[in-house]
Amino acid sequence: DKLKITQEDRGRTQSYQQQVERARLQESSANFEDFLANLQLKCEIGKAADEQIPRVSQLSLRTNQFNSTTVRLSESDINRLVSREKKVIWTVDVSDRFGDYGLVGVVIFEQQEGSIEVESFMLSCRVLGRGVEHKILQELGKKAVAANCKFVSIKFQPTAKNVPILNFLTEIGERHKTGD
Helix, strand or coil: CCCCCCHHHHCHHHHHHHHHHHHHHHHHCCCHHHHHHHHCCEEEEEECCHHHHHHHHHHHHHCCCCECCCCCCCHHHHHHHHHCCCCEEEEEEEEECCEEEEEEEEEEEEEECCEEEEEEEEECHHHCCCCHHHHHHHHHHHHHHHCCCCEEEECCCCCCCCHHHHHHHHHHHHHHCCCC
């Protein structure tokens, strides 16, 4: 394997500086809702482009806390999923008034008869708790409605580290959970 430097890797120093500004805003905000409103978060969710495959792989290799299965994917694994297994890969790019977080989330899913089956759902901890995870589920719900699907199912495999995504999925889906 060759080391590939992603756009997110190149911007790491700037990202740390932007995080300082975000922390200052949070400290000066009256409450968390005020902070989120002043942050002016923007979330772009769309089908992965070929040039994003290295970053998608990188997220699968590095993301532990908010990763529904922690399945590690190489670039060739991702290309196989798209070409042979007909999976859809969405990427999630996030920015706010201080700058661009970059590509911070990935959802791999397949539309089946009557349902959207999410094979993998991962999100960088840099944007957790800011509503991005809810926006992703909202988009999956819209996709399900448009495709006349009744369910969105998210595969979850517990690990010692992915308790944050378990807590999120439990919080939003307890009443819709099935035995699988």
